[in-house]
Amino acid sequence: MLLQPWSHSCSAGFTLRGWHTPPSGKPLLHFLHGNGFCGRTYEPLLRLLAADFDLWLCDVQGHGDSDHGGRFHGWNRSAELAVEAFAAGRAAFGAVPCFAVGHSFGGVLTSLMLAQQPQLFQRAVLLDPVLFTPAMIGVMALSDVVGLYRRNSMASKARSRRRQWPDRQAAFAGLHGRGMFKGWCDEALQAYVEHGLKEVEGAVELKCRPSREADIFGSFPKRLWSSLAKVQTPTEVLYGQSTYPFIAGAVARWMALNPHVSSHTLAGGHCFMQEDAETAARRVTAFLLR
Template identity: 60%
Template sequence: MTLLPWSHPSSAGFTLRGWHSAPSGKPLLHFIHGNGFCCRTYEPMLAQLAEHFDLWLCDMQGHGESEHGGAFVGWNRNAELAVEAFTAGRGIFGEVPRYACGHSFGGVLSSLILAEHPELFQRAVLLDPVLFPRRQLLLRHMLGWLLRNPMAEGARNRRRHWPDREAVFERFQGRGIFRGWETAALQAHIQHALRDEPGQGVVLRCEPGREAEVFESWPRGLWQALGRIRTSVRLIHGDHTYPFVRQSAARLAAANAHVSVEQLPGGHCFMQEHSQLTAQRVRAFLLAGE
């Protein structure tokens, strides 16, 4: 899979970057990654999808190749910046069918885009999107910083430097969020989500503080936006994902007839555990209308 870099000086004052495949006339797939990752973390799955789609991969603020950009500008603003960059760059692909896909944080951003720009994509797949329940969002809004946030605390305490990528592989393999990942998926993450730093070995591209800022914030008007989606959406979650993801998926499908739910084996990062199966299911749904 050959990817070409793109960059976009955003209206927020920082540069968004990412990758795209060479235009071939195939349908175009827009992809956004999960918090703390980058788009090329998902290369095993994306390489299989590239046989059927041209790819537009967007690294969000402070992730992957994109600039840190100061304070986190929020979920909704990042979704709009992704649209801004895509609108500026997608002309090279011509008028082909356009589809959206995103994982976790990226799945939520993709859903916000679908709600605000119903004409942009014909179909979409959300991979284990972290659709916070209404009650949790209300508590966050009312109590904010008084609530303990273990995910943010863990991110802020995350180690950032290692002597080399081999040391990172030894540390990550089979642990935490990386438990069960295919070797190729873990290698892709280590290759692209870290950068070489002279005198420091390798360093996480996404600063732990940025990852924590995402965990400490939430999308505005999420469930109102989800109710406005009129694009055909398949929400796929793992059978061992977070309970709230499964519950929110069922609630959304019951409330919005444009959304259907599918379950695959694995946890929150099931697409990194079963890249071939996930690519097959994503492709089957997106191209079902072709």
């Protein structure tokens, strides 16, 4: 799978970067990663999808090769900036059908993009999107007022995350089978170690600062449920059987609210596509090209 770098100096005053396959006339797939990752972390999945699609991978603010960009501009603005970068780069691919896929945080950003730009994508698949329920958002908003939400357990855990190792081999050994990487196939973890870390003097360190990961865990999208109600693009949500407990309820709620949305569960956890890329790729392709 040949990938070429792209960059876009965005309206928020920093540069977004990512990768795309050379234009070939195939449908174009826009892909957004989860919090703390980058597009190329998903290479086992993307390599399979590249058989049927040209790929556009966008690294969100502070992730992968994109600029840290100062303060986190928020979920909604991040979705707008991803649309902006895609609009600037997609002309090279010609008038092909466009599809969207996003995982976790990137799945929620993709849903916001669908609401903002109803004509942009023909179909979309969201992989285990962290769709906070209205009750959760109420608690977050209330905690936010008193400054507590930024200190939630996910944000605190992210802040204390180890960020440096002597080399990539040590990072692979240290992360293998642990925390969010539990159950990942070796190829997926290798992709994370290869593309999610950068070389610094005498060591390798995370490209995404733990503080930026915590910024995202300590915040939430604005007007999420009114955006979800607006989505007109046929959308399938795929989520892991052993993912976060709130996701199944939120997906069921969205399906009751919006007839354009369907769902399917797959074996595995929140990162099921990193555990079994083949099953995930088959399911994504089947829905998008239906």
